[in-house]
Amino acid sequence: MKISCIIPAHNEEKSIANTLRAVLEVTELFEIIVVNDCSTDTTKEIVETFSNVRLLNNEKNEGKSKSIARGIEASGGNHLFFLDADLLGLSPEAVRSLIIPIQNKQADVVISFRGNTPRWLKKLVNIEIISGDRIVPAPLMIKHLEEIKALQNFELEVFLNKIIIQNKLRIQSVLIENVHNDWKIKKRGLWGGVKGEVLMWRDIFKIVSPIGYVYQNFRMYQLLVEKK
Numbered sequence: 001m002k003i004s005c006i007i008p009a010h011n012e013e014k015s016i017a018n019t020l021r022a023v024l025e026v027t028e029l030f031e032i033i034v035v036n037d038c039s040t041d042t043t044k045e046i047v048e049t050f051s052n053v054r055l056l057n058n059e060k061n062e063g064k065s066k067s068i069a070r071g072i073e074a075s076g077g078n079h080l081f082f083l084d085a086d087l088l089g090l091s092p093e094a095v096r097s098l099i100i101p102i103q104n105k106q107a108d109v110v111i112s113f114r115g116n117t118p119r120w121l122k123k124l125v126n127i128e129i130i131s132g133d134r135i136v137p138a139p140l141m142i143k144h145l146e147e148i149k150a151l152q153n154f155e156l157e158v159f160l161n162k163i164i165i166q167n168k169l170r171i172q173s174v175l176i177e178n179v180h181n182d183w184k185i186k187k188r189g190l191w192g193g194v195k196g197e198v199l200m201w202r203d204i205f206k207i208v209s210p211i212g213y214v215y216q217n218f219r220m221y222q223l224l225v226e227k228k
Contacts, residue, residue: 002030004077008067009085010037025092035067065151084132094176107172116180127173154203
């Protein structure tokens with residue numbers, strides 16, 4: 001089993017080093033690919049200090065979906081581990097906890113449930129369907145590569161959910177308790193954070209309607225191998 005870890009990064013100088021240190025300790029990973037999405041901070045320079053990481057640089061800001069697509073094209077694994085670059089508190093143990101269900105063939109897909117996700121969501125559906133940290137089968141992603149390239153920045157996760165549901169893949173939701181990502185407001189300020197949230201949901205609702213989003217939660221809950 002070869003798992004390629006693909007990390008899209010845009011202006012993540014505060015968190016990218018810790019993210020890379022964590023994944024580099026996980027020997028179960030076949031390769032680590034960072035797609036630097038035309039960062040204007042020191043993200044590129046930080047990644048270059050890690051000799052065992054493959055760095056791809058976008059000449060212009062392409063957005064997360066196209067960066068992921070570029071990483072898929074460059075990868076050689078039979079599973080793809082998409083990992084956000086802005087995670088705080090990421091540890092090798094947290095990374096391994098996401099890999100284990102795939103290694104043990106307990107699930108076809110693994111999706112993270114971060115520590116700062118609202119607890120009511122976990123109790124209600126036990127899955128975070130817009131989490132960016134997930135492991136998926138590479139052949140299925142390659143089959144839909146051109147469609148992924150055409151997606152906007154925040155459309156990726158709900159598009160992947162549609163593929164998972166259509167193919168009735170077994171899902172394992174894994175809680176990574178001490179890992180969280182910065183809220184957009186904290187990273188970008190009040191106005192930038194609010195704008196980012198609005199743009200995210202605008203993109204999501206281009207792929208699925210609000211009712212379709214609720215339906216995705218229901219169908220993916222049904223596909224969970226463990227329901228609590």
